[in-house]
Amino acid sequence: MPELPEVESARALIERSALHRTIEDVDDADTYVCRPHAPGQLKDALVGHQLTAAHRRGKSIWVETGGDGPVLGIHLGMAGRIHVVGTDGLEEVGPDYGRAAPRSTTPGKPEWDRFTIVFRGGGALRLFDKRRLGRVRLDPDVDALGPDAGEVREGELHELLSRSSAPVKARLLDQHAVAGIGNLLADEVLWQAEISPRRPADELDEDETVRLHRALRSAVRSAIRKGGVHTGEIVPHRGAGRHCPRCGAPMSRSTVGGRTTWWCSQEQADTPR
DNA sequence: CCATATGTTAAAAG
């Protein structure tokens, strides 16, 4: 579920609903999700502190705890979500696929709660993740990430692309190059820019780079505004027997950058027009 | 049982 837009809404949820409350207890018993920490290590570091600010770069979230407290790193992985429970016991789960979820008293499956912070006076923040590929850790290294996909400048993008002969889609998916682009967003951006996902990244010409940059920023901003990567134009057309909503040509499918990839067989030809 | 899944990364290959 989470690509950059979903992660941004999770960050905003933390900022809006989970700051400035004293941490009373922490459940960090899932050592796969909380690796490399030992059980109790996150609890010992966090109890008594408050969350003071929530940040994001690409798909990585980090939360400050103020003063001499640690930084809490959160990654939603492939299926993670942030749930915040208010002091009144109602759950706020944030936007889901573009639709704001109502606050609810019916929690998700408790067996999918992988990490929980309990606040003094009631309420909690937790990582809800049915696949357990999310991560929670102290003092994450976010500097290894490339510039955020929604912030990257055109010259910077050109520079990053020119340094790789891999398919442009694979390069876009590399979080060390540009941070925040996932499989669906990559397909959306390349479709918007009318560029084949298989084109070598360092062979894009000036015009293609400009188109890619514009598509990147507009797709990221649009998806954040609409509430998720699923609101992209091409996303509903990624499927067998589907056709390009612009020109009507059949959609092509293959594996690029290790992921299932769909593109317009006509407008995103391997040889640029 | 098989294939697929919106992410990351260690290991293998080049």
Next chain:
DNA sequence: ACTTTTAACATATG
């Protein structure tokens, strides 16, 4: 040593 590709990770669902 660096870059690129593949497989594995944990788990659910069709």
